[in-house]
Amino acid sequence: MKILLLEDDYTYKESIKELLEEMGYSVDDFDDGEKALDALFETSYQLALLDIRVPNIDGYEILKQIRKAKLDLPIIFITSLTDINNLSLGYELGCNDYIRKPFSLKELRYRVSQTINSYHLHTTLAKITLPFDFEYALEHESLYKENVLIPLSSYEKKLLFLLVKNRGQFISTELIRDYVWDNKPIGDNDIRMLIKKIRDKSHKDLIITAKGIGYKIEK
Numbered sequence: 001m002k003i004l005l006l007e008d009d010y011t012y013k014e015s016i017k018e019l020l021e022e023m024g025y026s027v028d029d030f031d032d033g034e035k036a037l038d039a040l041f042e043t044s045y046q047l048a049l050l051d052i053r054v055p056n057i058d059g060y061e062i063l064k065q066i067r068k069a070k071l072d073l074p075i076i077f078i079t080s081l082t083d084i085n086n087l088s089l090g091y092e093l094g095c096n097d098y099i100r101k102p103f104s105l106k107e108l109r110y111r112v113s114q115t116i117n118s119y120h121l122h123t124t125l126a127k128i129t130l131p132f133d134f135e136y137a138l139e140h141e142s143l144y145k146e147n148v149l150i151p152l153s154s155y156e157k158k159l160l161f162l163l164v165k166n167r168g169q170f171i172s173t174e175l176i177r178d179y180v181w182d183n184k185p186i187g188d189n190d191i192r193m194l195i196k197k198i199r200d201k202s203h204k205d206l207i208i209t210a211k212g213i214g215y216k217i218e219k
Contacts, residue, residue, distance in 0.1 A: 001046040001116075002151075005029040006036040006062070007078060008054045012101070016049065016078075019105050023112070033057030037065060044151030045073060047116055052079045052086075060093060067094045069154055070161075072140040074119040076111060078103075128164060131218050132203040136164050143202065155180055156198050163207065163217045170214040 003020055007013040008031040017027045028043065030036040034056040040048065048066070052059035063075055077090050080101040087098060096115050099108060127135040127144065135144040141161045143150045152160065158180045162171060177186050180194070195207055195215060208216050 002026045002028065002043070003112075004036060004039060004043075004045045004048040006033065006049065006054055006059065007031065007051045009051070012051075012078070015105065016108065019108060020112070023109065031055070033059070033062055037062050040066060040071065040073070041069070041154050044153060046149065047074050047076065047112065049076050049078055049112075052077055052081060052090075060089065063090070063093045063095060070141060070157070071154060072137075072142045072157065074115050076115055128167075130164070130167075130206065132206055134202060134206065136160070138164065145202070150201055152198070152201065155194055156201075159194055160198060163215060167217045168219040170210055170216045172214040176215070 001024075003025045005013065005016055005020070005027055007016060007029070010031075013029055013031065017029050020027045025046075028039055028045075030039065031054065033054045036048075036050070036054075037057055040062070050059040050062060059077055059079070063077075066073055066075065074096040075094070076097045076099060077095050078099050078101065079086070081087070090098060096119060097111055099111050127137050130136055133145065135147075136142070137144065138161075141157045143152060143160060159176060162176065162179050173188055173191055176191055177183060181190075195209070199205075199207060206217060208218065210216075
């Protein structure tokens, strides 16, 4: 499992990263909000630990963008802010937990484990069964095989969500282009490549193609 860590204090960042790696996680660490946000849209993570006060884009704005894009990702804020208004804002924006500086590594270990376990347990409560023994959690737009989360990019998630919501029906390339890319000038080859990426991560026959008609997932 992979975790994104955004922390501009070198000492904190190295201590947190070391602990997470000891726990068995792969960690991508950043000290700049803009770079962290780019990574969140390019890579699939199981958790993000975000400092709030960081250069370029702060933790609050990153969380806004994550929730707006409907990324399936639990968030823990790491912060020295203790004012109740700051804490309330984080929860209103959709963070899952806070950890206040200074903190012990024992506390961090506990909060990371609890957040990941409770978040992904919640996704098991409303799963849709798909062909080839795959399951889909509609609320968090997540694909599973034997209860193991399959990492998906933001574009892959949007396309799969569209197909699952309309399973049994062919979805045209025009509708896919409009929904996934907001009607940007994307060619049919780009759609085919995105379909291929999902098939490579799941099963080659999970998504059915009808030439000149579109794509679908069977009920």
